[in-house]
Amino acid sequence: MITKEMKISEILKLYPETLQIFLKMSPHFKKLENKILRKALAGRVNVEQAAKIAGVDPNHLLFELNKAINSQIQEEIISDNNLDNTLNLENQKSEFLINILEEKIIELDVRPILDSGIDPFNDIMKKVKNLKDDEVLLIINSFEPVPLYSVLGRKGFDHFTKKEGDTFKIYFFKKQISDDNLKIFKEPNEEIDINDFEKVIELNVRDLPPPEPMMKILEALSQIDEKSVLLVHHHREPVMLYPKLEERGYEAITYQVDENYYKVLIMKKRN
Numbered sequence: 001m002i003t004k005e006m007k008i009s010e011i012l013k014l015y016p017e018t019l020q021i022f023l024k025m026s027p028h029f030k031k032l033e034n035k036i037l038r039k040a041l042a043g044r045v046n047v048e049q050a051a052k053i054a055g056v057d058p059n060h061l062l063f064e065l066n067k068a069i070n071s072q073i074q075e076e077i078i079s080d081n082n083l084d085n086t087l088n089l090e091n092q093k094s095e096f097l098i099n100i101l102e103e104k105i106i107e108l109d110v111r112p113i114l115d116s117g118i119d120p121f122n123d124i125m126k127k128v129k130n131l132k133d134d135e136v137l138l139i140i141n142s143f144e145p146v147p148l149y150s151v152l153g154r155k156g157f158d159h160f161t162k163k164e165g166d167t168f169k170i171y172f173f174k175k176q177i178s179d180d181n182l183k184i185f186k187e188p189n190e191e192i193d194i195n196d197f198e199k200v201i202e203l204n205v206r207d208l209p210p211p212e213p214m215m216k217i218l219e220a221l222s223q224i225d226e227k228s229v230l231l232v233h234h235h236r237e238p239v240m241l242y243p244k245l246e247e248r249g250y251e252a253i254t255y256q257v258d259e260n261y262y263k264v265l266i267m268k269k270r271n
Contacts, residue, residue, distance in 0.1 A: 002065045008050055009042035015069050025061055026054035028143050034117045044147040053143040097160055097171055100136055109140040137172040144168050155206060156233060156261050175257060199228035206235045214241060221248060224268060232264040
């Protein structure tokens with residue numbers, strides 16, 4: 001039986017005949033006819049997410065898919081009240097977005113890229129990589145890119161989604177940190193203000209497997225002098241790092257932004 005958690009790529013691999021069901025259910029699924037997009041997109045989206053993107057009833061989609069592989073199945077058996085039928089739209093607009101200057105919004109319309117049969121994921125990641133803390137990435141798409149929320153969420157981004165007719169506008173921006181939601185794990189020997197430094201060197205190790213984060217951080221220490229600070233974006237508190245910093249004459253202050261996101265400020269020890 002096909003379940004709501006199954007990825008579209010898995011379903012198409014196991015049951016190729018279900019491609020026609022997707023195409024019948026919504027024109028949004030027409031992209032599945034393109035082998036490149038099918039390979040790129042179908043592996044990131046499960047049935048429930050695909051239904052949201054296409055704007056179809058997820059229970060009905062689930063039933064039609066299962067009916068294609070088992071004609072005896074009944075719709076009430078498939079119906080799952082736990083399926084979330086709501087779109088993640090018009091979520092609360094943050095104060096940061098309300099006050100953002102127009103020149104700080106970096107726009108990327110992925111519709112022409114998709115229409116040309118190319119996966120826009122790499123273009124999006126390039127924009128994200130170059131995005132400054134005070135800038136917003138605006139993705140314009142013909143469907144809601146639900147899986148992208150979790151991908152960029154792991155990189156420390158919030159989002160705001162707005163639907164205008166058949167167009168989705170998704171604003172991605174760095175999570176705003178306030179003193180109320182910060183949890184300090186490691187404090188320096190004296191009060192530190194990042195604005196005291198002339199240069200901030202950023203290093204993102206959130207997607208690296210162990211032991212690469214430790215190695216990258218230790219390699220970056222040579223760039224730090226008394227006028228600069230290393231800001232590390234990490235997926236966990238680097239407890240094992242602290243004694244190695246101590247040995248080398250550095251100290252750190254670590255803030256927990258959320259469950260899987262820590263910011264670590266590393267600087268030379270001050271006398």
